[in-house]
Amino acid sequence: MNASPVLINGQPGHTIEITDRGFQYGDGLFETILLHQNRLVFFDRHMNRLQQGCSRLGIPYPGTELLYNEAMVVAQSTTEGVVKILLTRGSGGRGYNVPIEPKPNRVISWHPLPANVAAVCNGITLQLCQTALSIQPLLAGIKHCNRLEQILASRELRDPSIGEGLMLDTEGFVVEGIRTNLFFRKSNTLYTPQLDRCGVEGIAKAWILEQAANAGVETCEKRIRLEALFQAEEIFVTNSIYGVMPVVQFHGGVATVGWPVGAMTLSFQEAWEACLLSGAE
Amino acid sequence: MNASPVLINGQPGHTIEITDRGFQYGDGLFETILLHQNRLVFFDRHMNRLQQGCSRLGIPYPGTELLYNEAMVVAQSTTEGVVKILLTRGSGGRGYNVPIEPKPNRVISWHPLPANVAAVCNGITLQLCQTALSIQPLLAGIKHCNRLEQILASRELRDPSIGEGLMLDTEGFVVEGIRTNLFFRKSNTLYTPQLDRCGVEGIAKAWILEQAANAGVETCEKRIRLEALFQAEEIFVTNSIYGVMPVVQFHGGVATVGWPVGAMTLSFQEAWEACLLSGAE
Numbered sequence: 001m002n003a004s005p006v007l008i009n010g011q012p013g014h015t016i017e018i019t020d021r022g023f024q025y026g027d028g029l030f031e032t033i034l035l036h037q038n039r040l041v042f043f044d045r046h047m048n049r050l051q052q053g054c055s056r057l058g059i060p061y062p063g064t065e066l067l068y069n070e071a072m073v074v075a076q077s078t079t080e081g082v083v084k085i086l087l088t089r090g091s092g093g094r095g096y097n098v099p100i101e102p103k104p105n106r107v108i109s110w111h112p113l114p115a116n117v118a119a120v121c122n123g124i125t126l127q128l129c130q131t132a133l134s135i136q137p138l139l140a141g142i143k144h145c146n147r148l149e150q151i152l153a154s155r156e157l158r159d160p161s162i163g164e165g166l167m168l169d170t171e172g173f174v175v176e177g178i179r180t181n182l183f184f185r186k187s188n189t190l191y192t193p194q195l196d197r198c199g200v201e202g203i204a205k206a207w208i209l210e211q212a213a214n215a216g217v218e219t220c221e222k223r224i225r226l227e228a229l230f231q232a233e234e235i236f237v238t239n240s241i242y243g244v245m246p247v248v249q250f251h252g253g254v255a256t257v258g259w260p261v262g263a264m265t266l267s268f269q270e271a272w273e274a275c276l277l278s279g280a281e
Numbered sequence: 282m283n284a285s286p287v288l289i290n291g292q293p294g295h296t297i298e299i300t301d302r303g304f305q306y307g308d309g310l311f312e313t314i315l316l317h318q319n320r321l322v323f324f325d326r327h328m329n330r331l332q333q334g335c336s337r338l339g340i341p342y343p344g345t346e347l348l349y350n351e352a353m354v355v356a357q358s359t360t361e362g363v364v365k366i367l368l369t370r371g372s373g374g375r376g377y378n379v380p381i382e383p384k385p386n387r388v389i390s391w392h393p394l395p396a397n398v399a400a401v402c403n404g405i406t407l408q409l410c411q412t413a414l415s416i417q418p419l420l421a422g423i424k425h426c427n428r429l430e431q432i433l434a435s436r437e438l439r440d441p442s443i444g445e446g447l448m449l450d451t452e453g454f455v456v457e458g459i460r461t462n463l464f465f466r467k468s469n470t471l472y473t474p475q476l477d478r479c480g481v482e483g484i485a486k487a488w489i490l491e492q493a494a495n496a497g498v499e500t501c502e503k504r505i506r507l508e509a510l511f512q513a514e515e516i517f518v519t520n521s522i523y524g525v526m527p528v529v530q531f532h533g534g535v536a537t538v539g540w541p542v543g544a545m546t547l548s549f550q551e552a553w554e555a556c557l558l559s560g561a562e
Contacts, residue, residue: 006299015296016304018287018388023297024367025428026307057429058436086305094395096428096435096459107299114375134415134479135451138433146427147306147377148338152419154377155339170416178377198415 022088124163234262303369405444515543
């Protein structure tokens with residue numbers, strides 16, 4: 001069942017104790033990192049987010065060097081793919097009560113690249129999900145292992161032509177795609193939802209905002225209503241595996257709206273490709 | 282590490298594949314069931330809630346008879362304790378996307394009774410938690426494995442004299458204890474928070490509401506503000522392991538409020554004990 005290489009706390013393996021709190025309660029964090037030309041793309045940025053998550057949840061961070069070395073061992077027989085690092089609080093504690101001195105479990109695994117990376121970069125259809133994201137500032141931004149909302153939203157996407165689901169929060173504000181962050185341009189400003197109450201602060205999202213700022217594009221992170229999307233001149237979504245995906249169609253209730261692939265979207269795609277080639281992260 | 286009996290999909294074991302979606306995303310459900318005099322107390326009620334959770338998340342329910350038989354095997358060398366049934370969607374699917382035909386994993390384990398059952402039944406101190414419960418009607422009521430909010434709340438309870446933490450929702454309404462449901466009496470009415478937006482519909486909670494109705498006590502489930510608690514004449518919390526726990530003191534910010542153990546609380550405690558003795562569930 002597990003032909004792909006896996007290291008569990010530094011040792012080859014494919015199982016975890018059922019007492020692990022990640023298994024019992026989703027008491028953990030994870031990162032999925034692009035492996036490209038034998039490099040772990042944006043590794044330090046991923047580790048910064050993981051470390052922030054550890055600090056928020058009170059899980060000891062195992063250290064960037066250890067995780068890097070183990071990730072490279074897992075990836076050693078290949079040059080491309082995805083490396084996932086999953087870190088839990090480990091076993092112990094009574095019920096929800098955490099152990100006083102947690103011994104985290106780290107699981108590092110390699111996975112092949114999704115088959116549709118090239119296709120989605122030509123443009124995807126976004127579907128509005130009925131599953132809303134709950135508002136929880138204490139868990140916003142970090143990539144924790146409580147992902148039932150994303151799972152329920154994924155179950156809504158039954159049409160295989162749909163590339164991504166758009167999630168609003170329970171107050172109706174636009175937050176993100178199920179596994180991506182969302183951007184849109186109107187005039188010369190690049191907008192993206194503020195993620196202080198829910199959502200994941202994507203590695204690619206932060207990179208896009210930096211690129212935009214360097215290019216003199218005005219950026220704006222704020223609460224965004226769905227209606228604002230319909231006035232957008234171009235829309236794209238991002239994540240650290242797929243890079244920049246243009247949104248060319250939107251299905252939401254009765255409305256279907258379309259956009260051409262925008263010039264700004266294309267320039268970010270080119271910059272992303274160049275960044276992957278050069279390794280200048 | 283795992284001396285206690287465990288059955289994993291009907292076989293003795295203590296580990297699970299790391300690909301299990303419960304481990305990856307908290308994609309599962311659980312029940313903790315009181316074992317008393319070799320009986321699984323309120324077993325059918327627990328299974329009804331589990332089945333509702335399965336239906337909500339789209340996880341196939343393995344069947345009450347199978348789970349009962351396996352729970353009794355796990356409990357066969359003892360007459361008292363706690364039996365936990367944890368059911369996940371199993372492995373498979375790509376990322377958040379669920380497998381088309383999930384093969385759930387079921388983990389059934391026995392645990393000793395907590396040491397403080399008798400003590401807490403004399404009265405506990407409740408502390409107001411800063412961690413609020415997010416509002417998510419799609420997950421409200423069921424006992425799913427996304428429990429980071431309860432874990433963060435538990436971490437706030439540093440004083441060992443505190444028996445339970447009180448959780449509000451992100452709009453400030455009273456919801457429940459971290460591992461209990463909450464009731465209070467004012468005049469001849471028994472109030473408990475409405476759990477349609479967050480919280481777990483406790484087995485003991487439903488039983489209390491039935492007992493109250495049978496005794497001619499008016500009951501009311503509604504949104505409750507914290508201020509209403511200060512006007513209560515008696516307060517108690519319940520769960521299926523501890524039964525009925527009187528709340529005799531409340532710490533919330535600057536305020537400390539106390540109550541005597543109320544007559545209604547005592548009568549529910551007696552009815553609970555009688556129910557356990559008689560097996561008339």
